[in-house]
Amino acid sequence: MLILKVISRLLDYPTAELFRAADEIIEVVEQTEEINQQQRNQLIQFIDVLTNKDLFDAQERFDLLFDRGRALSLLLFEHVHGESRDRGQAMVDLMNVYKTKGFEVEAAQLPDYIPLFLEFLSEQDKPYVQEWLGDVCHILMMLSERLIDRDCDYSILFDCLIEISGHEVDREEIAESVRQEKRDDTIEAIDKEWEDKEIRFDEPAAGQCSSASIRNSASSLDPDAVQQVPITWHDDFINKRSNNNATETAGM
Template sequence: MLILKVLSRLLDYPSQDLFTAKVDLLTVVEQSVDISPQTKQQLTDFISNLVSKDIYDAQERYDLLFDRGRSLSLLLFEHVHGESRDRGQAMVNLLDVYRTNGFEIHSSQLPDYIPLYLEFLSEQPKEFAQEWLGDICHIMTMLSERLIERECDYCILFDALIEFSGFAVDRLEIAKAISKEERDDTVEMIDKAWEDKEIRFDEPVADQCPSSKPAIDLASIDITPSQDVPIKWHNAGGSQPSELTQNTRMSGL
C-alpha cells in the first residue's frame, strides 16, 4: 500500500530526497483508491506547499512542531506511557511483532515512531493495516486536533490515516478537550518542564530526581509479550508481508 508509504515519508523529517520525489508522491496520491477525492486534493496541496518551501525552512518548521514539547510527539507510546517502564515493554512487544512479520528495523528511530509504524503497515495486508491504524485512531485524532488548533496543514496527514483506517472516535469530544489544553511548546512551558523540583528530605530521593526516571533499555527487558498493553497487539503471527518488495517500491521512497 504505497499511500501509507507516502504518508510515512511526509510525516518524517523533510529531506532533499523527499523534495526530489515530488512527482512520485503526487502520482501515488492520485492513483490511490483508499482515500476520497477530497483527501487526495488536500494531500496534493500539502505536498505542493511543502516542496515549494526552502528545505531549511521546512526542516525548521518540522522541528518546532514535533520536537518541541510532547503534545505533538511522533512517538506513540509517549502519549500513553510517558517515560514509565511500561513504555519500554510495549516497545519490545512491538519489535517482536515487527520481526514476526518479517519487518527488520534499520533505523536509529524507536519502534513506536509513527513514520516507522506506517512503513511496517505499508507492507502488510490492507485489513491488517486498517485494524492497526484503528487501534491508534484516538491518538491520531488527538494529534490532528492539536495541529488544527495551531492552524497547521500537517493535520491532513493524520486525517488521511484516520480515513484510511475506516475507524472513528468521538472527534468533537477530543476537540473540546484539546481546546482546553495549555500549549507546551512555549518558552515558558519548556522552562517549566526543565526547572528543578524542590528537594524535600521527607520524600524518597528517587521521587525527587528527574534523572532517576527509568531509561528505556530494550536489551534488558523480558521480550515475553505483555497481555496488558494500551494499544492492543493482534495475533499477527500467521500474517505474511504483502507483495510490496524493494523491486516494486517507487523510486525516491
C-alpha cells in the same frame, strides 16, 4: 499500501530526496483509492506547499512542530505510557511484532516512531492495516486536532490515516479536550519542564511514575481525555509472547 509509504515520508524529517520525488509522490496520491477525493486534493496541496518551501525552512518548521514539547510527539507510546516503565516494554513488544512479520528495522529511530510504524504497515494487508491503525485512531485524531488548533496543514496526514483505518471516532469530544489543553511548546512551558524540582523521597522513582503523577504533570498527556481505547496487541504478538514465556519456564 503505497499511500502509507507516502504519508510515512511526508511525516518524517524533510529531505532533499523527498522534495525531488514530489511529482512521483503526487502521482501515487492521485491513483490511491484508500482516501476520498477531498483528502486527495488536500494531500496534493500539502505536498505542493511543502516541497516548494526552502528546505531549511521546512526542516526548521518540522523541528518546531514535532520536537518541541510532547503534545505533537511522533512517538506513539509517549502518548500512551508517558515516562512510565511500561513504555520500554511496549517498544520491545512492538519490535518483536516487526520481527515476526519479517520487517527489519535498520533506522536509528525508536520502533514507535510513527513514520516507521507506517512503513511497517505499508507492507501488510488491508485488514491488518485497518486493525492496527484503528488501535491508535484516538492518538491520530488527537494529533490532528492539535495541529488544526495551531492552524497547521500537517493535520491532513493524520486525517488520511484515520480515513484509511475505517474507524469512527468522536472527533468533537477530542477537539474539546484539545481546546482545554495548555501549550507545552512555549518558552515558559519548556523552562518550567527543565527547572530544578524539589527532591521528594515519597515520590515514585524515575521510570516508575504513577498514573496520577502522569495525569497531573503539566507537560504530560491525560490518558483519560486522550486515548479511551488502549493499543491492543493482536494474535500474532500474543501467541509469540506466550510461546516465549513457555520456553523460559521450561528452561528453569
